Amino acid sequence: MPAATFSRCFSGRYITAGIFTLLLLASCSKAPATNAVNFDSPYPPESGGTLIDAMTGEPSGLIAMLAGESAASAIAANIFNSLLKYDKNLELQGELAQSWDVSADQQTITFHLKPGMKWADDTPLTSADVLFTWRLVTDDKTRTPYSADYKLVVRAETPDALTFRVSYRQPYAPALDTWASLHILPQHLLQGQDINTTAFARRPVGSHYYKLQDWRNGERISLVRNPYATQGPARINRLVSRFIPDNAAQFLELLADNIDVMNLDPIKYARIFPARPDLNKKIALYKELGNNYTYLGFNLKHKPFDDIRVRQAINYAIDKQELIDGVLLGLGVPVASPYKPGTRWSNPNLHPYPYDPQKALALLKQAGFEDHDGDGILDRDGKPLAFEMVTNQNKQREMSAVLIQRRLKEIGIDSKIRILEWASFVGRYIKTGDFDVVVLGWSLSLDPDQYGIWHSSQQAPGQFNFIGYSNPHVDKLLEQGRLELNPEKRMKIYHEFAQILLKDSPVVYLYAGYGLPAIHKRVKGIDNPAPPAGIGHNSYEWYIPQPLRRNEISVQ
């Protein structure tokens, strides 16, 4: 009985989310005691302290190759190392490896590990652990979806304790990226265990800055500094991640000084904070370009989207800046390639299609679409230009679809919007290929290889070229890009690829949004503005000066 009424009362929460926002804007809260401290004064770096952040979901486990969700990777990234890592400009750098050589035929990569590394339990970390991890990820019994890249290795060997060598049948350029994302696991703790069920996933031992201190199911995970960290000591002593699914509750916790870090949405960033000077005294806002972009994708196997003029016309008919202003409140950038602006792979000479409805109409006319019957909708051979846009339950995608619908209507294209829950969306539309247009997102991948998304061979059900893009020239470039390990030569290949992709317009790039972390001003040492790798790239250098720490304040 209580449960039934409880849930009934809670339905329709979004309606009042607006009212809640209004109240926050209007209210003038009692100045908390902490306002007496000036958080802006400079302090020298020192170690110690606790940083509390909030995440919406709980990790399923901390072995990243088994757990795909972002919560797991976020926490596991503080516990485990990979052979390589991306630096602040998203260039590859050694992590466990101090260097790596690529053989002349580009088929063999030799990693030289840093000497004297240890696991958090004070046992040596050697190339045997790396080999063990490779065997695990390629083992058919391991329940990982990420094995494909590692199965391309035909031979893996450890000539000595500090050398790890892998050979591929043919050069495989994304290989280096794959060694930057594989967390190396300790052989001495996992040998002989079933990786799929091992308790290690919930009490891991790694080699990075932090080690697990405590995991309270459904409540929080606490990490504490690892004295044997292979990359040197971090400054902050303890990291606590609280699981708070609701964004509004997270925000209240931030206001009440109970958490130090959360990711804001554009409303909070651009509307609430500017109106609340008291908040700006203690909380600093940051902006970092996110790792994904939103696009509108055509089903190229359906008419009329097989016609490049129709695709380009729709591209011209969509006002990207309007989407950025309306959906993201200006907190995003347009993109013209599937690579993060400001990195090597993003072609600086490409520009998004400008908003030009006249050009769109002209292109459609060329393609045979005109309003012959005078009903306000363009038609060809008696068939109106009408289609359905499908997307999943994602506020930003929904709002984008609505804005796009209006712009298309203006030039005489009739579109309907359909919104589904994720698994239904994938099962009903993506897998079957039974859609006209989707609004979705892809990640702006760090490695430029996007064979899986754009190569014409990747169109089977369950594969990721579900829009059916097929261009022999692009296929060839994608194949070449995989064979070329030299970054300069590789860059040229992908710049050309992005250029053709933009012209072909199989998708309309809509925008890439900013991540909007809000961090309490007690946390110092943050790089602002954020480099391409984001605000967290030097989190091990962040520090919380003694006088600003939570307990010290409450004592005063």
Added chain:
Amino acid sequence: MIKYLLKRIFWMVPLLVGISLVSFLIMHLAPGDITTTEASFNPKASEESRQKLREIYNLDKPVIVQYGLWLKRMATLDFGTSFATHQRPVFWQTIDAQGNVSKGMIQDALPITLLINVVSLALIIATALPLGIVSALTQNRVPDRAITMFVFIGFAIPGFWLALMLMYWTGVVHDWLPISGLHSLGYENMSWFAKISDTLRHIFLPVFISSLGGLAGISLFVRNGMLDVLHQDYITTARAKGLPENTVIYGHALRNALLPLITILGLSIPGLIGGSVIAESIFAIPGMGKLFYDAVLMRDFPVIMGILTIGSALTLIGNLLADVAYAWADPRVRRGIAQ
């Protein structure tokens, strides 16, 4: 009576199997499985490896075969392990060869939800009874009107909104109550007394919100039950023979008016283990509602089926208990069963 009970219990088994079969089929009607979650929509995750996962979890077999496998496990009360959360046991903890305890998911979530719901239910009854009686005794006069208005406001006010307002008021503007979560950061090092008070402070708002919404139903139920009874002839008789008003009301009227409440309480037993997704999300409480909701989104079939099975078993038991209690409380019902 005993025969009646045995019959009822016997028929619960096929009923449960039937419910589980229907649940299983409906669950599989929704497209997608654990390998089509948003996190797996990643070009680095190849279709072959996803197919491999499907085979490992038997998701490639016909639904009815999957159901058979599930039923076979259930026959030994094995709820299985979760697909999504690193093979955590669905129901109760398991201990591996190294002595590591892996706690069950329902085992973790159930006590939390039970605590909040039992306290709420107790609070609702403790408040709704007097409110309902006063309402009935002052029918259509000011106290009755005021009480009815109050409980309806409580019923109509959106719980999530009130929750956020109260969180803001008691947690941000004033430092009276914690905002969300179940335990404070230093909980592990607290004395047992501090632990209890910490937990009570954390569940105060969730319980308050949940009780406020449930007040209207029960108080109006009591009110109407009382009014019905008060118009019966035997009440007139009791008054006519000169019994004091208190005896008439509490000795004669109330006892009869409370009979239907037994049914409601019986029916609320399954509700005790069901949490509200939104309330639990707002207050960051890892209870049953959130567990079930996440399992549905992740298509974590063993968890979904585990919760549904326990829920339907409790519903059947609750119905039975309500009937038995009814028979115990009301001789008329007893006679009906005997015939």
